[in-house]
Amino acid sequence: MPRAETDQPSEELSGLRAIWANTLEPVPPLPWYRRVSPKLAVAGVVVTGLVSALVAAAVTGVGAPPRHRIVLAERVGDQVRLPDDGNTQAVRADYERRMTALRPYRELAVAGYGPAGTTGTSLTLVGLTGSFPDPQRELRKYFGRMEGGDLMRDTVSGLQDFPAGPLGGELLCAVMVYPSVSQTTCAWADGSTVGIVTDTAGESELEDLAARTLDIRSAVEVAAED
Structure with missing residues (x-):
C-alpha cells in the first residue's frame, strides 16, 4: 500500500x-x-x-638609563690633581676595605685636588662605579640617615638637597662634624655612579661646594663603554 x-x-x-x-x-x-x-x-x-x-x-638595553663611570681628570675647574698625600691614601684604604662582593660598588677612584702650584690638598674626590637602582637611598646611606646605613660620620649637620645638573640623579650636601674638625661634603648619585667631594681645607659653604661639585662631576663622569 x-x-x-x-x-x-x-x-x-x-x-x-x-x-x-x-x-x-x-x-x-x-x-x-x-x-x-x-x-x-x-x-x-x-x-x-x-x-x-x-x-x-x-x-x-633600549630605554635603560645610560651607564656612566668615574674617570679621574687631571684638572677640575680651577683645581689640579695632586700626588697622593697621607689623607688621600687613608681615604682610599678605607673605601677599599668597604668594597666587598656583597656591595654594589665595582670600581673605586680617589684623588686629591688643589690650586696649581700648591702641594696641599683642598678637595678630596671619591668616585664609585656600580649599580644603584635608588640613588637617593645611596646618598642617605652615606650620610647615615637610614637604618642599616654606613654610619661613617659622628654628626651630620645641615643636610640639604641641591640640583644635580644635566647628568641627573641626586645631589646632597652637609657639614660633617668630627671631634676635632668640621668638613663640608657634597655627594651625588645616579644609576651607575656615586661621587663624594669633601672640602678638606674647611673653606666652602654648602652652596659653594655644591656648585664646585657639579664642575667636578662634569669633568670625571663619563659614558661607560658597552
Missing part, C-alpha cells in the same frame, strides 16, 4: 543530513581564525607586539 503523502519519516533529520535533505550545499565548519572575536585578535596582536618590544629592550 503506498505511503500517504502526509506521512513523516520516523526520524527527524538534523545537522548536515537536514541540509542535504533541503538540497542545500553543505557548509564546512569555519576555520579557527574566523571563529575568534575581532577584538580578541586585535588584543593578541597588541600583546605579542609588547612582548617582542620588551624582549628587544632587554637584549639591546
Whole structure:
C-alpha cells in the first residue's frame, strides 16, 4: 500500500543530513581564525607586539638609563690633581676595605685636588662605579640617615638637597662634624655612579661646594663603554 503523502519519516533529520535533505550545499565548519572575536585578535596582536618590544629592550638595553663611570681628570675647574698625600691614601684604604662582593660598588677612584702650584690638598674626590637602582637611598646611606646605613660620620649637620645638573640623579650636601674638625661634603648619585667631594681645607659653604661639585662631576663622569 503506498505511503500517504502526509506521512513523516520516523526520524527527524538534523545537522548536515537536514541540509542535504533541503538540497542545500553543505557548509564546512569555519576555520579557527574566523571563529575568534575581532577584538580578541586585535588584543593578541597588541600583546605579542609588547612582548617582542620588551624582549628587544632587554637584549639591546633600549630605554635603560645610560651607564656612566668615574674617570679621574687631571684638572677640575680651577683645581689640579695632586700626588697622593697621607689623607688621600687613608681615604682610599678605607673605601677599599668597604668594597666587598656583597656591595654594589665595582670600581673605586680617589684623588686629591688643589690650586696649581700648591702641594696641599683642598678637595678630596671619591668616585664609585656600580649599580644603584635608588640613588637617593645611596646618598642617605652615606650620610647615615637610614637604618642599616654606613654610619661613617659622628654628626651630620645641615643636610640639604641641591640640583644635580644635566647628568641627573641626586645631589646632597652637609657639614660633617668630627671631634676635632668640621668638613663640608657634597655627594651625588645616579644609576651607575656615586661621587663624594669633601672640602678638606674647611673653606666652602654648602652652596659653594655644591656648585664646585657639579664642575667636578662634569669633568670625571663619563659614558661607560658597552
